[in-house]
Structures are given as C-alpha cells and as structure tokens.
Amino acid sequence: MEGVPSDLKFVLRSLAKSPLFTGVAVLSLALGIGANSAIFSLLDQVMLRSLPVKDPQQLVSLDWDGTFSGFAWDAHTFSYPMYVAFRDKAGAAFSGVIARFGTQIDVGWKGAAERANAELVSGNYFQVLGVGTALGRALTPGDDLARNAEPYVVLSYGYWQKRFGGSQGVLNQTVYVNGHPMTVVGVAQRGFKGTDPGALAEIFVPMTMKAVVTPTWDKIDDRRAIWLNILARLKPGVSAAQAEAAATILYRQEQLEDLKVNSHATQKFRTRYLKNKFALVEAGRGLSSIRDEFSTPLLVLMAMVGTLLLIACGNVANLLIARAAARQKEIAVRRSLGANTLAVVRMVLTESLVLSLAGGALGLLVASWSGSILMRILPLGTIAPLVSTAPHRRILLFTFAVSILTAVVFGLLPALQIAKPDLVQALKNETRSVIGGQLRLRKGMVAGQVALSLLLLIGAGLFARSLHKLMETATGMRTDHILSFSIDPSLSGYSDQKARHLFQDLEAQFAALPGVQAVSAAEQPLLANNQEMDTTRAEGHPYKEGENLNPTVNHVLPGFFSTMGIPLLAGREFTARDLLAPRRLRL
Numbered sequence: 315m316e317g318v319p320s321d322l323k324f325v326l327r328s329l330a331k332s333p334l335f336t337g338v339a340v341l342s343l344a345l346g347i348g349a350n351s352a353i354f355s356l357l358d359q360v361m362l363r364s365l366p367v368k369d370p371q372q373l374v375s376l377d378w379d380g381t382f383s384g385f386a387w388d389a390h391t392f393s394y395p396m397y398v399a400f401r402d403k404a405g406a407a408f409s410g411v412i413a414r415f416g417t418q419i420d421v422g423w424k425g426a427a428e429r430a431n432a433e434l435v436s437g438n439y440f441q442v443l444g445v446g447t448a449l450g451r452a453l454t455p456g457d458d459l460a461r462n463a464e465p466y467v468v469l470s471y472g473y474w475q476k477r478f479g480g481s482q483g484v485l486n487q488t489v490y491v492n493g494h495p496m497t498v499v500g501v502a503q504r505g506f507k508g509t510d511p512g513a514l515a516e517i518f519v520p521m522t523m524k525a526v527v528t529p530t531w532d533k534i535d536d537r538r539a540i541w542l543n544i545l546a547r548l549k550p551g552v553s554a555a556q557a558e559a560a561a562t563i564l565y566r567q568e569q570l571e572d573l574k575v576n577s578h579a580t581q582k583f584r585t586r587y588l589k590n591k592f593a594l595v596e597a598g599r600g601l602s603s604i605r606d607e608f609s610t611p612l613l614v615l616m617a618m619v620g621t622l623l624l625i626a627c628g629n630v631a632n633l634l635i636a637r638a639a640a641r642q643k644e645i646a647v648r649r650s651l652g653a654n655t656l657a658v659v660r661m662v663l664t665e666s667l668v669l670s671l672a673g674g675a676l677g678l679l680v681a682s683w684s685g686s687i688l689m690r691i692l693p694l695g696t697i698a699p700l701v702s703t704a705p706h707r708r709i710l711l712f713t714f715a716v717s718i719l720t721a722v723v724f725g726l727l728p729a730l731q732i733a734k735p736d737l738v739q740a741l742k743n744e745t746r747s748v749i750g751g752q753l754r755l756r757k758g759m760v761a762g763q764v765a766l767s768l769l770l771l772i773g774a775g776l777f778a779r780s781l782h783k784l785m786e787t788a789t790g791m792r793t794d795h796i797l798s799f800s801i802d803p804s805l806s807g808y809s810d811q812k813a814r815h816l817f818q819d820l821e822a823q824f825a826a827l828p829g830v831q832a833v834s835a836a837e838q839p840l841l842a843n844n845q846e847m848d849t850t851r852a853e854g855h856p857y858k859e860g861e862n863l864n865p866t867v868n869h870v871l872p873g874f875f876s877t878m879g880i881p882l883l884a885g886r887e888f889t890a891r892d893l894l895a896p897r898r899l900r901l
Contacts, residue, residue, distance in 0.1 A: 318664065325665045335637060336669070339630045343673025343720060346626030348680025349619040351713045355685055357612045358708055359511070361605055366505040368444025369547075370598035374554060376400070376544040376561065380590030382864065383576055383583060383849045384538025387415075391540045394521075399568050400544060400561070401436070407557035408546040410442030415542055416513045419527055420805040422490030423477065427806075430473065432491075433508050433515040434527055440468075440502070440518075442547050443509075449474070450485045450500030457520045461534075464520045465496040471504040473516035491519065493807040494526045509545060510601045529804045537572045545597050558594045565592045618773060621766050623716070627724035628763040630669065634662070634728040635759075659729040666725025667718070674717030681709070791840065792879030798839060817871065832877035837869040840878065 329336045364370040377390050397413040404411055415434040420427045437458025445452065448471055457464045467489065469478070478484045488495045496519070508515030519527055524534050533539035548557055569588055573579055579587070599605070803813040817835060824833040848867050872888045875881075 318660070321661045321664045322668070325661070325668050329665070329668065332637070335633060339633055339669045340672045340676060342626045342629050343670055343717075344676035344680050346619075346623035346677075347670075347674050347713060347716055347720060348677035348684060350616075350623055350716055351677055351681035351709055352685040353612065353615045353619050354712050355681065355706070355709050357616055358706075358712075360608050360612060362599070363511075363708075364598050365443075365509060365600050366445075366503070371596075372548045373443075373597040374546055374548060374557070374594040375597040375601060376546065376565075377593045377595045378565070378590050379593075381583070381586050382540060382590075383579060383587070384536070384540065385533065385848055386864065387539075387541035392542050392544050393537050393540050393572075394534045394542060395537050395571070396540075396565075396568050397436070397542055397544050399571075400546070400564060401438075403564055404546070404561055405549075407549060407552055407560040409549045410438055411544060411546045412436050412439045412442045413521065413542045413544050414439065414509055415521075415524075416508070416510055416515065417528060418802070418805075419517070419519075420490075420492050420802075421477070421517060422493070427490070428477075430477075430516040431508075431513055432517045432519055432527060434521050434524055435518050436521050442545075445506050446503045447500045448503050449482060450498070452500055452502070453518060453520055458522050461522050462525055464522055465494065465526075466499045466520060467491065467496045468500045468502055468518040469498060470502050470507055470514075470516050470518070472507065472514075474501045477516075491517075491523075492526055492529060492805045496523070496526075509543070509597070511599075511605075512601075529807075530810075537575050543601055545601075546594075554594055554596075558592075561594065562592045618770060621770055623720065624723075625763050625766050625770075627720055628759045628766075630666075631724040631728050632759050632763075634666070634725065659726075662729035663721065663725050666721040666729070670717045670721035670724075673720070674713050677717075678710075678713055681713070789841065790880060793841075796878070800839070821871070832873055834874040834877040835871040836874055 365373070367373070376392065378392075379390070392413075394413070397411070400408075401411045401413075413436045417432055417434070418429055419432045421430045435453065437453055437455035440446075440452035441454065447468070450468075453466065453468055457466050469484070474480060474484065484498050485500070487498050489498055490496070502518065508518075521534075525532050533541070546557075546561075548554065566588070569590070573584055573587065803816050808816060821833045821835070824830055849864050850867075870888065872890050872892065875887050
C-alpha cells in the first residue's frame, strides 16, 4: 500500500493530460451508474425500506384468503370484533396486536379546512410499534375505551411542519376533524408516517372516534364488515410458524362466531368459509398496498439499467485497452526496473477507481435529474407524491458500492492484459501494443456490447409496442373531454338529505354551463383501481359451487352511463326514481 499515493498522483496527472479520454470514460460511467442509482432509489422506497419502528423484523400482518359474506372495504381485511379477539386472546403468540384503517378527513384550523390522510388506530398502536413522539404524548390504550369520548389526535411530524409550521404551541390546541373538535396531544417522531407506505398518514385518530372519521358508515361492531388491517408483534422466543399455528386456531374460533350472526349463510357457504386460509405475512416494511403493484416493473427496470451499466463497463474497458497502446513502453520500462505484476495491476486499477468514482459522483446528478423525469413519465399513479428523488444515505452508499464494483469489472481484465507486456517488442517499438490476447479481448468485448445493446433495444421495442397496444385498448367508455373532481359533503357535517340536495344543485349548475353535454357522479372513479365489495344475491338464482358472489360495486347517480359513454346492452339507465341517499360521490 506504500505505493498507492504515488500511483494516485501519477494517475491524476495522466488523466489530466488526456481530457478527451477522461471525459468520455467518466460520462459513460455516469450514465450507467446514475441510471442504476435512480431506479434503486425508487426500488428502495417502494420495496426495501423498513418501517421506522422498534425491531421491524418482528412485525407481521394477519391475512386470509377465501370467501366471505357481507361488506368488504378491501380484500384481506378483518372486522373490529375479530381484532378485539386477537388483541385480548392471542397473548401466547404476540406481545401486542394493533389495528389501523386509512381514510381521508377534513382538518379545520383557524377557520380553514383542508383534506388530510388519516389513520384510525387502536389505542395500543404507538406502544406496540415502539414509536415515540417529537412533541407531547402518543395515543394510549386509555384513549381507546369509550365510543366518541376520546377526541384526541396525534399529528405526523411532516404534517406538523407543513400545516402548523412546527409550532410547539399547537400542543393541547383544538383542531376540527370533519367539523368535530379534537385536541392535539402529540406529534409522532420524525420519519414515522404510518404503516402503509402507499398512504402516508398525516394525523392519527383513536379507533373509538370512527363515527366522526367515517360519518356515513360505522359498522364497527358488525362482524360481517371487514375493513381493518391487523398487525402484530411476535412474542420473544416465538417463531412465525408457531405464532401462525396458534393464531389460526383463534381465527377458526372467531369464524364460528361470525357464522352465528350470519342468518343468510347456507350450509355450502359455511363449509367454504371454514376452509379459508389464514396466514401471517412479514410486515417489517409495512403493508404492501403498492409493493405488489410496482415491484415487478421496478425489478424489470433495475435489470435493464444493470445491463446498461455492463455496456458502459465494456465501453470503458475497451478505451483502457486502446489507451494501453501508448503505454506499452512505459509498462515495459517499469517491469525492467523491477516493478512486479501486482504493482502494475495496482496502478491500472487505481486509474479505473478514479474514473469510476468520478463517474459515480457525476452519476448522482444524473440520478437526481433522471429520477425527476421518471416520476413524470412512469405510470406510478398514487405513489408519485410519496417518493423522493433527493439523494439519501442509502443511495449514496449504493452509488459508492456500485462505483467500486464497476471499477473492478471494467479495470481488472485490462490491468491483467497490460501487466505482462512482451518486453523485447515493447522496448523496440512502442507502437506495437495490441497483440494476441489483447486483440481477442477487445473483439470479445465489442461482441458483448453489441449483444447487450441488441437485448436492450429489443426489450425497449417490446415495451413500446405493449404501451402502444394498451393505449389503443378499448375501455368500454369515453375517456376524452371528461373533467372530474371529488367532494365529500359528509366530512363537512352534511346529512344524507342535505348531501342529496347539494348534488342535485351541483348537477343542475354544471349542466347549465356552456359546452357541458352531460353531468353525473360516482362513488368510485373509473380506471383508478379503487374497489369496494358487497355480497350480492339475485332472486331466483341459486348459488353454484365456486361462484363468486362478492363483486366490486360502485354507486352512481342518474345519467352516469350516458355521461361516460358506456353503452347498455339491455335494460335502461338509472333515473331520479332510483336515486338513493348518496355517500361519498365523485362528479
């Protein structure tokens, strides 16, 4: 290692004398390393990053697969009575069990109200997760005892900074959640934004205040309403398999309780329901509402930019070998004066390392720039506002590691090739450099680069073709000349009757605007991957084995199908006579 400083000085002088070679090599590596850093940044935030809680590897989420009867806010969720049973009876497997439900609320402060992401949480939520506070206190089990009697909230750190300017004076102040006064008792620790990376929580509300948070539906005691995510912390010394076996027994017992209150359950349904599969899923990285959707595309992108980096490595390796043509006599002189192979390899690898680190540093700028472009052009949907393109410590470490690995990949073979020159030929004629193995190596690298480039080109072509076909796919509705926005009158204290009149007035006013052809509304926007499921039965239609009686549903106003350009194959459109009390609607 004594020769490393002198090698470094020599390499820096040498590269400074060859600005064209240095610029091309650094730029090639910057593009390859920067692309990898940009995609890894998205991959890290969506798939790899653990929740900022105590011992996240001990967290599991409860899951099931099978059939159900009733109301489901989302698949694989549970009823509140089911949660209470696990909380109170699963002490042998878990040191704590929590429940959460994400939704949106109106938060009023100093006369101004705005929409915010909220999490209804059980009273032991912060305690089980091991999450502290930056200000005040967290919610406690004592805040989750009596219905509508614990009007307390905890703010997320980011929401506290954004909405309240980070003022400590907000503590014990009153905010209005859907028009109801609640007291701010604390601010969660910095970095904690809830347990669902796809819906970052801004305010945490006790579960007992559900009637305020979801004023149009309560169902908190309804066993046939599944809407809660349940997470648990494994008890020390208890494996995930042991906990799953114990929890499955409790789940079967609670299924029997569910069937007792289900007067519509047939014997066939009972048999199928009791065959539901129960499982514990690793939850240290949070709930997977976005992970399942985006993990495969991000892995494919990571493979593609990895291939791009290999091409860049081959390009720089070829440049290094070509550069060796002018250095054969120099290497021969070094060897003649006593330099061994290791010293020559060390010098060449030092040059590779300098180039790679310079490319990595420039690659960070490329990653930030390309990451911003990716956020605009990739169909990331709801996660776009949730990820950041700013450099993070993990991204810096990843870029540094990739730079070191890249230096070895493109520098080792050229170093070994030029470390043993033909001393006689090199000293006689310094232009005779690329001989034998070097020529074959360069040809092999060029062939490899062409093959990898062709692979990327074909892949890009197939992606473009798939995208073109998706854009041409008929959706069964008109997607042009549609304007939409969402409102939720219930969050402002509107009764069903007042909400009905509001939507009728809005429909009339919009219909009177110049250029407006039709107006209608729906609870769930189309093509947004939102869903609500209800068990349905049709008169005179007997149940068939394996038939799915839990379709996704949407609630719409009259004129919806004609407004959206959806043709009816039979029957008629809804009219004002069919109108029921609206809930959350989207115009």
